Amino acid sequence: MRAQVALVAVVLVACGSSGTPADGGATQDAPSSRVDASASDAGASGETIPVIVAAGSNHARWVSIDGGGTWCSVRDEAPGTTDYDNPNLLRNITYTNGRFVTGSANAIFASENGYEWSETTRSGQWIAQIEFGNGWWVATGGFGMAMRSRDLTTWEDVSAELPGNEASRTLAFGAGTFVTARDGVGWWSSADGRGWTQLDASGGTEVVFDGARFVARPGYDRGHGVRLRGGWPDRIERAEDRDGAAFTTVAMLDESPTRFAFGVAPAADYERERLPAALADCLGL
Numbered sequence: 001m002r003a004q005v006a007l008v009a010v011v012l013v014a015c016g017s018s019g020t021p022a023d024g025g026a027t028q029d030a031p032s033s034r035v036d037a038s039a040s041d042a043g044a045s046g047e048t049i050p051v052i053v054a055a056g057s058n059h060a061r062w063v064s065i066d067g068g069g070t071w072c073s074v075r076d077e078a079p080g081t082t083d084y085d086n087p088n089l090l091r092n093i094t095y096t097n098g099r100f101v102t103g104s105a106n107a108i109f110a111s112e113n114g115y116e117w118s119e120t121t122r123s124g125q126w127i128a129q130i131e132f133g134n135g136w137w138v139a140t141g142g143f144g145m146a147m148r149s150r151d152l153t154t155w156e157d158v159s160a161e162l163p164g165n166e167a168s169r170t171l172a173f174g175a176g177t178f179v180t181a182r183d184g185v186g187w188w189s190s191a192d193g194r195g196w197t198q199l200d201a202s203g204g205t206e207v208v209f210d211g212a213r214f215v216a217r218p219g220y221d222r223g224h225g226v227r228l229r230g231g232w233p234d235r236i237e238r239a240e241d242r243d244g245a246a247f248t249t250v251a252m253l254d255e256s257p258t259r260f261a262f263g264v265a266p267a268a269d270y271e272r273e274r275l276p277a278a279l280a281d282c283l284g285l
Contacts, residue, residue, distance in 0.1 A: 048264040050224045051114045054236065055093035055102045057084045060255035063114040065270060065283055068226045068238045068260075071251040072282035074115040079106075084233070084256055091141075092129040092170065095263030101152070102261075103127035103139060110152055113265035115279060120153050128180070133173035138193035140168035140180040148193035161194040170217065174209030181207040187214065220247075223262025230257035 052064045054071065059079050062071040079088045087105035094101050100111045105126035111117045125142035132138075137149040144165035147155045162168075168180040179189045179199060187203035190196045199214075206217035220229040220239075227239045229247065236251040268274065272285045 047267040049267045049270055050262070051100075051265045052224060052228070052260055052262050053093060053095070053100045053111070053114045054228070054230075054257045054260050055090035056230070056253070056257040057090070057255045058082070058086070058088045059090060059104060059107070059109070060253070060257070061090070061093075061102070061109070061117070062236075062251075062253065062257070063279075063283075067224055068228050068236070069250055070283065071236060071253070072279055073254075074117070074279065076117075087126065089126065090258060091126065092259045093261040094129060094131055095261040096173070097132040097137075099152075100261050100263055101130045101132075101137075103130055105142070108139075108152065113269040114263070115275070116269075122155065124157075128168045129171035131171050131173040131178060133178060134176060134192055136192050138171065138173075138178050138190075140171045142167045144168075146180075146193060146196070158194050161190075162188065162196045169205035170207050172207050172209040172214060174211070174214065179207050179209070179214050181205045221260040221262070223260075228260040230259070232256065 049065060050067070052068055054062045058081055059075055061074050063074050064071050081088060090102045090104050092102065098112060100114055102109050105124070106121065108120045108122060108127070108130070109117045125145035127139050128141040130137060130139045135150070137152050138146070139148070140146045140162070144159055144162055144167070146159045146162040147157050149155045164185060166182045166185050168182045171178060171180045177189050177191060178193060179187050181187050181203055183205060185198070186201040187199045187207055188196045189199040204216050207214055208217045220227040222241055225241050227241050227245070227247070229237050231237045231249060233256045234253045235249045236253065236257055237247040238250045239245040239247040270285065272280045275285065
């Protein structure tokens with residue numbers, strides 16, 4: 001199904017200094033979590049604009065079109081829970097193959113513009129992350145779960161191809177290879193979501209592709225000239241994308257943000273008359 005979001009959104013402005021990262025680590029100057037998206041990623045011709053989407057607890061999603069300074073909610077409704085680690089937790093979000101994609105234990109969400117989302121309900125284990133490559137959408141997650149799809153709707157369970165039952169925490173794609181990072185058993189690689197082999201037994205639970213190689217995530221997500229991270233439990237912190245830049249709090253939220261995806265969207269989708277009125281007001285359009 002596809003539903004247009006119509007929400008009461010608020011403008012969130014800078015309100016303080018940086019705090020401890022959500023993962024407890026220090027700020028690091030390290031490679032990007034994703035390569036900046038280009039107009040060709042949008043999957044359609046025509047003018048595009050940079051868009052950043054954040055995901056978080058209880059199916060929360062927020063969108064920014066000003067480089068991560070202003071954040072507006074684009075969740076249609078709360079799922080009726082208030083705690084953090086429940087089946088509605090969105091642990092990650094990705095921009096790939098022209099779409100923003102995220103998933104929980106209860107649903108997979110996809111969007112081409114960051115505010116209109118299609119939903120595929122599913123049951124089973126929680127999803128760590130979804131990536132696209134070699135013609136496949138691949139997801140890994142809780143307790144050895146792995147699955148793949150051609151269309152983001154019909155999924156094939158390929159968990160038996162990923163040895164053991166250790167949970168995956170992140171998934172990356174680059175240079176023709178998927179790599180998933182798992183609890184206690186390092187990084188595992190596959191070309192198509194099947195036939196996984198151990199790549200690095202000592203790898204940690206957060207892996208990204210920096211455009212040239214797979215590396216440990218530096219504690220923030222990076223793109224469009226900025227670095228973003230979640231500040232526990234309810235804030236977004238932003239820094240310029242340069243070594244030594246200080247993180248400052250730019251938003252206080254009603255849910256906990258987890259990760260950020262940097263992409264592009266058709267510029268026409270962000271014309272005021274095209275947007276829900278509350279979202280247009282929040283974005284300052």
